[in-house]
Amino acid sequence: MTKRQPVVTDDLQRFVELVATLRRDCPWDAEQTHSSLRPYLLEEAHELLEALDAYDEATGRGSEDLKEELGDLLFQVVFHARIANDDGRFDLADVARGIHDKLRHRHPHVFGDVVAEDSGQVLTNWDRIKQAEKGRESALDGIPPTLPSLAAAQKVLRRAGGLGLEPDGPVGDPSTDPDALGDLLLSLAATAHDDGLDAEDALRGAVARFTRLVRRAEALAAIDGIDLREVESTVAAHYQKRALAEPGHG
DSSP states (O other): OOOOOOOOHHHHHHHHHHHHHHHHHOHHHHTOOTTTTHHHHHHHHHHHHHHHHHOOTTTOTTHHHHHHHHHHHHHHHHHHHHHHHHTTSOOHHHHHHHHHHHHHHTOHHHHSSOOOOSHHHHHHHHHHHHHHHHTOSSTTTTOOTTSOHHHHHHHHHHHHHHTTOOOOOOOSOTTTOHHHHHHHHHHHHHHHHHTTOOHHHHHHHHHHHHHHHHHHHHHHHHHTTOOGGGSOHHHHHHHHHHHHHSTTOO
16 A cells, blocks of 8 residues: 655645744844854754654654654754745745755666666765766765764765775874874774764764663662762772663663
């Protein structure tokens, strides 16, 4: 059975009109600019990532939070488009038309005669088309300088891999040489890339697990009337070991 395609036109138009009203009648919304909204865009993106981390693909648990955070990010998109419209630059229809046309152009294996045997070939074609569109001379042009280091590493590795290039291993002692440490971290990201893993997601998951472990160790110590900030490391290690021993600590 073909899945029903949702009709979003009416609800989306109602939302666009709401944002226009806020922009006109709310003093705070009226004074915002593209620049002033930057921190809110980042905040909403990170909150969406948090909701995605908590979302269970199998059961759908967390769907309400995910839906809410997607809405918050959509607000940012519509708000920026409204500001641009007020400035006479472009509107939301231009944004939608642009992304529609771009996606059609970058999927020639769907809308054209190009054959893509697997997702890897899709990405290679995507990068090639994008480079031609932007008139870029290097395969590495266009990687945002604001990307977190690990995400930037993955992008560089993927594009360099398309050229048959890969980083050398670390030279020197990573414990004393920052350059060697950086090379080691890049090598780990390269290993993840070669194995089809997302290093950013892997590290985020490890940080989340360690965060839960620390909080549980703090809670166990608090039950005994102990503040881990005020004790020897051996005591802290004792509570960490206890936290690790609990079921589901990860």
